[in-house]
Amino acid sequence: MHLSRRGLLFGSAGLAATSLAGCGADGESGALTGHTGIAMPTTTSDRWVVEGADLEKRLKGFGYETILSYGEDNVEMQIEQIRSMIDKGVEFLIVGAIGNDSLGAVLAEAKNKGVTVIAYDRLILDTPDVDYYASFDNYEVGVLQAQHIIETLKLDEREGPFNVELFSGALDDNNSQYFFMGGLDTLESYLYSGVVQIPSDETEQEPTSTERWDRGVARERMTQLLDDHYGERKLHAVLSPYDGISRGVVEALVAADYDPKSDDFPVVTGQDAEPLSLKAIKEGTGQSETVFKDTRKLAEVAANMVKAIVDGGTPEVNDLGSYDNGFQFIPAYLLPPVDVTAENYQEEIVDTGYLSEGEIDEAEPDQG
Numbered sequence: 398m399h400l401s402r403r404g405l406l407f408g409s410a411g412l413a414a415t416s417l418a419g420c421g422a423d424g425e426s427g428a429l430t431g432h433t434g435i436a437m438p439t440t441t442s443d444r445w446v447v448e449g450a451d452l453e454k455r456l457k458g459f460g461y462e463t464i465l466s467y468g469e470d471n472v473e474m475q476i477e478q479i480r481s482m483i484d485k486g487v488e489f490l491i492v493g494a495i496g497n498d499s500l501g502a503v504l505a506e507a508k509n510k511g512v513t514v515i516a517y518d519r520l521i522l523d524t525p526d527v528d529y530y531a532s533f534d535n536y537e538v539g540v541l542q543a544q545h546i547i548e549t550l551k552l553d554e555r556e557g558p559f560n561v562e563l564f565s566g567a568l569d570d571n572n573s574q575y576f577f578m579g580g581l582d583t584l585e586s587y588l589y590s591g592v593v594q595i596p597s598d599e600t601e602q603e604p605t606s607t608e609r610w611d612r613g614v615a616r617e618r619m620t621q622l623l624d625d626h627y628g629e630r631k632l633h634a635v636l637s638p639y640d641g642i643s644r645g646v647v648e649a650l651v652a653a654d655y656d657p658k659s660d661d662f663p664v665v666t667g668q669d670a671e672p673l674s675l676k677a678i679k680e681g682t683g684q685s686e687t688v689f690k691d692t693r694k695l696a697e698v699a700a701n702m703v704k705a706i707v708d709g710g711t712p713e714v715n716d717l718g719s720y721d722n723g724f725q726f727i728p729a730y731l732l733p734p735v736d737v738t739a740e741n742y743q744e745e746i747v748d749t750g751y752l753s754e755g756e757i758d759e760a761e762p763d764q765g
């Protein structure tokens with residue numbers, strides 16, 4: 398199980414990629430105004446809500462007009478929203494895609510009108526009409542999650558076997574495969590040596606996937622796995638790619654009488670540093686790790702890409718060879734993800750002003 402790893406990853410920023418941009422939304426060259434459509438995927442996960450607002454604020458701060466929309470995990474709705482932005486004359490689109498390969502037709506319309514397209518966090522596939530990609534090192538996210546399991550269970554010092562189950566994200570999100578690969582590659586040697594075993598035998602992306610990254614879908618699968626494979630057996634860890642999924646997994650474990658306060662509660666990983674997951678991490682009541690992606694920096698990178706073009710330059714990128722969208726490698730700016738546990742959440746999350754202790758302590762429980 399090995400997808401192509403990274404190609405050319407440039408450590409330092411500063412490469413200039415050739416941009417197709419430079420003509421106005423009406424196709425005539427001339428001064429750009431920075432008018433930007435921001436198409437975010439959903440309001441069901443905290444990060445997109447915060448980032449949509451952050452992007453608007455930054456772009457407005459540059460004096461640009463913006464249109465912000467949320468597709469609520471509905472591909473058709475997102476396509477309509479993007480089409481309406483094009484009709485309203487945007488010169489730039491920043492898109493957090495829902496269906497990674499469903500936007501070809503609408504982006505062709507955008508390109509006809511000279512719109513510059515920035516894929517935001519999630520790469521858009523199978524279209525020649527994506528100009529830039531702003532994201533994190535997604536493979537590394539999976540590596541960090543798997544390393545947390547390896548270190549917490551001390552797999553290098555013990556023989557096992559330890560029972561682990563794998564979860565992956567939405568199949569139509571291009572990021573899912575990177576998270577999954579990073580995790581699986583990192584666990585691979587422990588699987589070969591038998592220190593780790595996966596009782597369900599579900600080790601491919603499809604059977605482990607979680608539609609819409611949905612917590613309830615994850616809870617159901619975990620419940621089923623426990624019923625089918627863990628009668629007498631004990632589960633030791635769950636590789637989970639995202640906090641919402643992790644909380645669904647924990648709910649299923651608790652329902653099956655695993656005690657979240659006990660030391661031998663399964664190790665559950667996560668991603669996105671959501672307040673409710675951080676609360677559990679801090680209090681030691683379930684999930685024990687999350688991967689923090691400083692989305693303030695991502696919004697800054699994407700907004701600066703727009704500004705660079707409006708100012709007549711080219712956006713800064715630091716990767717030209719990792720993300721092939723089926724047509725070409727997309728010039729990308731990738732930010733580093735950070736492993737967060739009870740030991741360093743204060744330093745990484747609170748001290749950097751991402752969330753306050755209060756926001757973590759008072760996080761609203763999930764509904765439904």
Ligand code: GAL
Pocket residue numbers: 442444518519566570572610639668669690
């Ligand atoms: C992914 C993203 C993750 C997480 C997930 C669910 O595309 O990279 O950070 O937010 O979507 O929203």
